[in-house]
Amino acid sequence: MRAVSDALLSVRNLVTEFRTDGGVLRAVDDVSFDIPAGATVAVVGESGCGKSVTSLSILRLIQPPGRIASGQVLFEGRDLVTLPEREMRAVRGARIAMIFQEPMSSLNPVYTVGDQIIESLVIHQKRSKRDAWNRAVELLGLVGIPSPETRAKAYPHQLSGGMRQRVMIAIALACEPKLLIADEPTTALDVTIQAQILELLASLRTRLGMAVMLITHDLGLVAEFAEQVVVMYAGRVVERATVKQLFRSPQHPYTRGLLRSVPGYGDNRTARRLPTIAGVVPDLRDLPGGCRFRDRCDVAFDRCAREEPALRPIADDRLVRCHLESTP
Numbered sequence: 001m002r003a004v005s006d007a008l009l010s011v012r013n014l015v016t017e018f019r020t021d022g023g024v025l026r027a028v029d030d031v032s033f034d035i036p037a038g039a040t041v042a043v044v045g046e047s048g049c050g051k052s053v054t055s056l057s058i059l060r061l062i063q064p065p066g067r068i069a070s071g072q073v074l075f076e077g078r079d080l081v082t083l084p085e086r087e088m089r090a091v092r093g094a095r096i097a098m099i100f101q102e103p104m105s106s107l108n109p110v111y112t113v114g115d116q117i118i119e120s121l122v123i124h125q126k127r128s129k130r131d132a133w134n135r136a137v138e139l140l141g142l143v144g145i146p147s148p149e150t151r152a153k154a155y156p157h158q159l160s161g162g163m164r165q166r167v168m169i170a171i172a173l174a175c176e177p178k179l180l181i182a183d184e185p186t187t188a189l190d191v192t193i194q195a196q197i198l199e200l201l202a203s204l205r206t207r208l209g210m211a212v213m214l215i216t217h218d219l220g221l222v223a224e225f226a227e228q229v230v231v232m233y234a235g236r237v238v239e240r241a242t243v244k245q246l247f248r249s250p251q252h253p254y255t256r257g258l259l260r261s262v263p264g265y266g267d268n269r270t271a272r273r274l275p276t277i278a279g280v281v282p283d284l285r286d287l288p289g290g291c292r293f294r295d296r297c298d299v300a301f302d303r304c305a306r307e308e309p310a311l312r313p314i315a316d317d318r319l320v321r322c323h324l325e326s327t328p
Contacts, residue, residue, distance in 0.1 A: 006036055008178060009034065009073070010073075011034070011054070011072070014054065014070075016068050026284065028053050028054050033240060043216075044217060047281070048234075050236075055098065059091075068081055094177065096179045098180070101187055107168070114137070121135055136152055142170070143167075162189055181213045182213065182215065198225060245318055251314065291304040291305075
């Protein structure tokens with residue numbers, strides 16, 4: 001991992017919590033990682049591990065009863081957590097953009113896709129509506145939508161799922177951000193469209209020189225697209241490593257379980273049935289004592305129930321949250 005001074009984005013000890021009738025739930029609990037300029041960092045884990053809440057916290061889009069309780073989100077040297085809201089609005093969509101998980105629910109059904117693209121261009125770049133519209137058509141062509149002049153006048157329900165996802169990418173890229181947060185950018189798309197979307201993101205990343213935070217549970221995408229990986233479980237980071245390190249020698253039992261469930265990984269090429277991780281991600285209202293993964297771990301021992309492990313450095317400049325002695 002690079003030093004903080006080399007990072008475009010540096011998340012430090014971030015805590016995001018939600019106040020409920022059942023108490024305070026920490027969906028993001030002491031999370032730290034860096035995203036270097038121009039790099040792709042994948043954040044992986046099962047549903048409910050805190051990946052999307054982490055991304056929304058970076059953009060300060062957490063709504064009550066949720067709040068960022070503590071920590072820092074340093075972007076280009078400024079702490080976004082303490083930034084005045086007026087200055088934060090200038091960052092969202094311009095310097096940091098996000099592809100949300102569900103394009104049909106994220107796009108406004110009563111506006112054409114062209115109108116939704118030009119909004120950020122008019123607000124952040126002070127373009128005229130005519131100039132912004134021409135740029136919107138150009139962006140739709142850039143993301144591979146045929147007949148962009150016609151499609152710009154269409155409403156979201158008139159487009160296929162793959163096209164709506166491309167529209168979301170066009171909106172995110174409109175102001176050429178330095179950081180793109182892609183939250184499950186290929187969810188619910190068929191394999192062919194998935195490949196096209198990923199190829200598009202890779203080419204645009206190279207062309208624009210932007211960094212990407214890829215949120216996914218698909219380790220196949222991680223292997224193809226990312227350089228570094230942050231593995232989250234029950235709101236906490238349990239492993240940080242480069243992609244090569246992670247796939248060559250996963251250290252945390254949870255990471256090993258995720259990789260064992262990937263078709264084609266290791267002995268899975270000849271396996272008739274894929275291994276699975278027993279149980280489910282724990283309810284944040286009833287977290288187990290000690291290690292949060294211990295109830296599902298096949299190598300847990302007494303200390304795991306008594307003491308929560310710290311996220312500690314091991315060989316090869318990587319971090320692991322586990323009591324077991326790790327080997328590089």
